[in-house]
Amino acid sequence: MFRRFGAYIVLVPFAVVLGFPFLWMLITTFKQDLDLYNADTTPYIYNPLQWRFWESMTTKHIEYIFTETKYVDWILNTLAVSAVVVGITLLVSLPAGYALARLSGSWGQTAGIGIFLVYLVPPTLLFLPLSPLVARLGIGNSLLALIVIYPSFTIPFATWLLMGFFKTIPQELEDAALVDGCSRLTALVRIVFPISLPGILTVVIFGVSLCVNEFIYAFTFITSSDNRTISTGVPNELIRGDVFFWQSLMFATLLPSLVLAFLYNTFLDKFIKGFTGGAFR
Amino acid sequence: MSWWRNLAESRRALAVVLIAPAVLFILLVVGVPLVWAIYLSLTDAIGGSLTGNFVGLDNFTHAWGDANFRKALQNTLVFTFGSQAIVLVGAALLSHQLVKEFRGKWILRMLVVLPWAAPVALGTLGWLWIFDSLFSVINWTAGHPIDWVLGFVGIDLVDPINPPQWLGRANLALIAVIMVHAWRVLPFAVVIFIAGLASIPTEVDDAAKIDGADGLKKMWWVTLPLQLPIALVALLFGIVFTAADFTVVFLLTGGGPFNATQMLTTWSFQIGINSGSLGEGAAISLYLFPLLAAVSIAMLWFARRAQVS
Incomplete structure (x- = not known):
């Protein structure tokens, strides 16, 4: 059992912890300000702003880097x-x-x-x-x-x-x-x-x-x-x-x-x- | 025309010619500044100048007299050995799995390598956001899903009204910089460990199998003793990289709160650059030197032994 799955049992938790900051970066990148700076909502998902759910993700902060x-x-x-x-x-x-x-x-x-x-x-x-x-x-x-x-x-x-x-x-x-x-x-x-x-x-x-x-x-x-x-x-x-x-x-x-x-x-x-x-x- | 051809055919002379540029360059950009740092530490030089009046060991004794310096010295030791303890355990566990072949190895290894590949200043910025005073994702995760589960057994990790201020409390801030540095150095240690495991000949494995050593027994009697030298090499590297680290602490806490996480490196920057006491700043950074010298000697000793065997 351990011989077969040992690699995953050990590696997956470590990979999650070591990689987590990068997942968090990825999620953060596409967030609207109102969503990001809201301590009441779940931070892992994109919370729709009112009814305009299609605006819950944004690339404007990426554009900002390249233009401003x-x-x-x-x-x-x-x-x-x-x-x-x-x-x-x-x-x-x-x-x-x-x-x-x-x-x-x-x-x-x-x-x-x-x-x-x-x-x-x-x-x-x-x-x-x-x-x-x-x-x-x-x-x-x-x-x-x-x-x-x-x-x-x-x-x-x-x-x-x-x-x-x-x-x-x-x-x-x-x-x-x-x-x-x-x-x-x-x-x-x-x-x-x-x-x-x-x-x-x-x-x-x-x-x-x-x-x-x-x-x-x-x-x-x-x-x-x-x-x-x-x-x-x-x-x-x-x-x-x-x-x-x-x-x-x-x-x-x-x-x-x-x-x-x-x-x-x-x-x-x-x-x-x-x-x-x-x-x- | 032919003198250089003769030179090229004489092994000893060619060796000198080939190595000389490297040695000269190193002497120029490492040797000269190092000697200069020692000279500066013995003078009262101030910011922007290259010389000063000779003051003997005043800078060293003056620095020692400052409570912040002794705190920085203590922090450097806690920071170095604390993060290395985590790194060694993690590297031992990970490297044994990563030498195997299995499905999805490429992507898992990529995730493990990520913290080492990320430019250190930028990776630290990621943690700055993770430890944010208001929107820390650690506090949210511990306060909501984890506390919801733990609530059934009456445990409450995070008080939502007053969550832990990771970078605002002295002890938490020290734990935070230790964690971040362990996170960053661990993949490098894993790689060195893998290199060590890879260098154990397969004959040893077969011999152990014939002698009936398996599983934990083999781990304890065969693999660990063979891996000890490379583990020590990884440890020595880790000690130098951690004790001499500036970036992680500087960007994460800036030595704060109230100098609680100052290290020798950040304190020497504070005194030498920000306060302009170049001489004393150099003296503070030179307090690292005994540690580095000890590590270097240990490395030489290991290499020598490795060469004999």
Whole structure:
């Protein structure tokens, strides 16, 4: 009995609790103000306003986001920063991850973990000196500040994952290429990188997600509404003093969350492979 | 033309060339600010400046003398270990089920992964609405359907006239931030646990079966001991991510009510940015450092052991 249905008995309650905030966001998004701010009715359903039941749901708060706020700009800012940061990250981490996995032998492991430990140095420790530094360099309130700083956490993370992936590619494959007259660099570009494409894609997805998630740097470095990322734009601009635009806030949250969750879920198995491939077996 | 070709063929030299950019970048954007933070903590630097007069350990002793700081230190520990306790139990339960194959796994796994995938600042906004002082859906659900059922046995969870103010009462607010952070970190711990389970060779399973270990027996004598190292890795990660978290507490309570949920991170922001005492703010955030160092050393030790075996 438990053997057969155990998965559901354990998973369904957890899935309900973990997923509930998103269900609540979805319900909230389409609510009329009068319905939302009424403590006497059941909050889980759309209560008709008088007899006009067809007006009990509304999309006007979604329209508000796209017409009255800079939501689209924030998304574009976030994507631009993520793209450049992930580009820099790959450029630096691909060779490093490969070298740590292959060429450097026994101290490679130690060096790899050393780089990874840097990932554990939290932004909350670094933002205080970085904040005046960024202002002094004249890149305060600019996306450039984020582009320079974000690789500080994406590079350690990506190097670690890529090291894991490269370790799963058999050395014999490269040796064969070397025997066939390839140089080591050609072997790298022609043989190793194409095989590790899924791994690279995984690094891209989780790298982008790290950039989307980042809050404290974006919050302290960027002050104008135009240059905000999605993580700081939504809480800063859709909450005005004591006024919360709840329906709009919930949709603004739901959209990126679902997209990222879909990507995460799709690449989860690859992520697990890279994560354990490095060490900690 | 050929010097770089020679370089490329020499393994040791090539390794150095390939790793150097990563190391240089990290030194520049992590090493320099870290050293600078330590320097600032020893000076009387104020907001917007990069230098100050050397004041020794004054910032550290001054911060310690503040009751709010000690409350923040205590909160950070309660917050970290409270949420990690929930996370470890949840991750152990979930990961064992998620390694199986069954119908509907994709969608259930997607729901489990959601809190981790959602940008942390935005997910926290969802909870801000769930904990709303007037329209909290938790209070409504506990006050109406659940209390209606419990009413038959004479229990009343929520007083509709005076419902719990989740973010307005000191203890409830601390419970709220712990819950939200556990909610957020749990999926990540589940993923690390799955990785750990996946790395247990199937031979072990077969051997256990031959020896007659099954069900709980196998769980206790075979799976748990093998899973302990990866569970500790997940715990170490969780400790760092939680102790250093700023976003959840900042957006959910802002450290309130009346500094009841200040953490080291939010308190250092309060002092270093809002009050402009950059030096003391840096000192406060550096109180996190011993914890991070301990975790890092533990990680290194584990990796070393994993390498030997």
